[in-house]
Amino acid sequence: xxxxxxxxxxxxxxxxxxxxxxxxxxxxxxxxxxxxxxxxxxxxxxxxxxxxxxxxxxxxxxxxxxxxxxxxxxxxxxxxxxxxxxxxxxxxxxxxxxxxxxxxxxxxxxxxxxxxxxxxxxxxxxxxxxxxxxxxxxxxxxxxxxxxxxxxxxxxxxxxxxxxxxxxxxxxxxxxxxxxxxxxxxxxxxxxxxxxxxxxxxxxxxxxxxxxxxxxxxxxxxxxxxxxxxxxxxxxxxxxxxxxxxxxxxxxxxxxxxxxxxxxxxxxxxxxxxxxxxxxxxxxxxxxxxxxxxxxxxxxxxxxxxxxxxxxxxxxxxxxxxxxxxxxxxxx
Ligand SMILES: [Zn+2]
Numbered sequence: 528x529x530x531x532x533x534x535x536x537x538x539x540x541x542x543x544x545x546x547x548x549x550x551x552x553x554x555x556x557x558x559x560x561x562x563x564x565x566x567x568x569x570x571x572x573x574x575x576x577x578x579x580x581x582x583x584x585x586x587x588x589x590x591x592x593x594x595x596x597x598x599x600x601x602x603x604x605x606x607x608x609x610x611x612x613x614x615x616x617x618x619x620x621x622x623x624x625x626x627x628x629x630x631x632x633x634x635x636x637x638x639x640x641x642x643x644x645x646x647x648x649x650x651x652x653x654x655x656x657x658x659x660x661x662x663x664x665x666x667x668x669x670x671x672x673x674x675x676x677x678x679x680x681x682x683x684x685x686x687x688x689x690x691x692x693x694x695x696x697x698x699x700x701x702x703x704x705x706x707x708x709x710x711x712x713x714x715x716x717x718x719x720x721x722x723x724x725x726x727x728x729x730x731x732x733x734x735x736x737x738x739x740x741x742x743x744x745x746x747x748x749x750x751x752x753x754x755x756x757x758x759x760x761x762x763x764x765x766x767x768x769x770x771x772x773x774x775x776x777x778x779x780x781x782x783x784x785x786x787x788x789x790x791x792x793x794x795x796x797x798x799x800x801x802x803x804x805x806x807x808x809x810x811x812x813x814x815x816x817x818x819x820x821x822x823x824x825x826x827x828x829x830x831x832x833x834x835x836x837x838x839x840x841x842x843x844x845x846x847x848x849x850x851x852x853x854x855x856x857x858x859x
Contacts, residue, residue, distance in 0.1 A: 530560050531586055538593050544601045547594065554590055561587060632730060632848055635836040636713060639732050642758050643711045646751065648734065651710045653696035655717075656687050661695035665817035667773040679719035681727075689717035694774065697735040697827060701818035708737040708825070713832075723844050730832035737810065737825030745777070745809055748826035752807060756783055759835065764790065766801070775808025775827060786838060795843070802838060805830045 534554060541547055554561050564583055568576055629637075640650065659670075668675055681689040696712035713732045721727055736743050753765050764784035772778040782803050785796035792798035807828035815823055833845050842848065 528564075528586070531590070534560065534590065535593060538590075538597050541597050541601060544598070544605055547598055547601060551594055561590065630848075631836045631840050631842070632832055635832050635839060636730065636732070638759065639830070639832065639835065640711065640713060642755055643732075643734065646754075648709050648711045651696050651700055651712050652714055653690075653693070653699050653712065655690055655715060656683070657690040657695045658687055661698050662688060662690050662692070665698045665814065666694050667811055667813055667817075672773065681717050681719060691718055692716050692829065693731045693733045694827075694829070697733060698814075698818050700735065701737065701815070701820055704819060706737060706739055706823065707742075708735055710735050721846075723846065726833065726845050726849055728849075729845075731829055732832060733827065733829040735810070735825060735827045737815075737820070737823050739823055741824045743824045743826055745826065748807055748809070748828065752781055752805060752828060756781070756804065759839070760786055770806065770808075772806060772808055774811055774814050776811045778806070778808035781805035781807060787841070804834065804838070 534550070537550060538547075541550065553559055556562065561583070564586075568580055568583075571579060644650065662680075663669070663672070663675060680691050693712040693714050693716060696714070697710070700708055700710055700712075711732055711734045714730065715728055716731050717728050718725070719727060736747070749767065756763060756765055760783055763786060766782050767779040768782060770778045770780040780803055782801040784790040785793060785800050785802050787793050787795045788800065790800040792800050796802050805828055807826065810825040810827050815821070815825070833848060836848065837843065837845060
């Protein structure tokens with residue numbers, strides 16, 4: 528029967544598991560080829576019937592076993608594909624960050640988050656509308672502290688405010704008191720600023736690691752940030768510069784060698800050969816105290832997602848990310 532050869536060939540050429548069931552029904556279903564042949568048996572003479580019935584049973588077995596074989600092959604293939612597509616190679620640097628979808632900020636966000644989730648950090652979110660204590664006071668920024676002015680805060684009439692950084696999420700997590708803490712807090716933050724490198728709403732990812740006693744130190748911080756920056760920017764040089772933040776002591780700013788001029792000096796790096804990308808430090812004792820933690824140690828770090836996206840995509844005006852200009856977005 529010629530349909531048998533055709534079907535055997537179709538089974539062999541199956542590429543998706545979902546097509547297999549369709550094919551199976553076309554053979555064995557109520558109106559399937561084989562079902563029809565079997566019901567035709569009653570129309571043939573008694574002598575011939577025995578032979579035809581035997582042939583049909585042989586065909587049935589052949590089809591069943593080749594379907595089974597195809598099913599096993601396809602199931603294995605789909606599992607392999609699934610494993611392949613879900614694997615994150617944290618050592619792989621891809622300069623081609625542009626699948627044909629998504630906003631550059633989202634793509635950059637995902638890339639940052641992927642790294643830290645792969646390193647066993649949990650993701651924590653918090654409210655955008657914060658109180659003074661969580662946004663400033665607990666972070667060692669008391670009233671009239673000069674650093675508050677730098678942050679040009681949006682206030683509501685009741686004294687609440689739009690958070691100026693994602694650090695309040697860290698305070699809230701520490702207040703829960705469950706050790707060890709290993710989190711990142713990604714999200715939108717707000718400041719009264721608007722120019723080529725500032726926007727009133729932008730995005731940060733901050734990280735916090737806390738454990739009992741002196742178990743967490745600057746060496747751990749240095750290791751993870753170096754590994755992270757190589758994941759984001761490929762083979763760059765990295766340096767830690769001593770700095771000052773109210774909530775960490777010691778504090779550092781982290782630079783990478785300029786990815787545009789490879790360190791020889793250009794417009795983007797203001798001819799220094801270096802680009803500042805991160806702030807970090809060992810969490811200050813009075814921040815722990817304000818959060819109700821004792822006898823612990825920890826480190827924290829923070830980065831601006833727009834800053835990373837500008838560097839990764841060579842965009843020099845931050846505002847273009849927020850203007851929803853399709854001519855720009857189509858490039859990603
Ligand atoms: Zn440069």
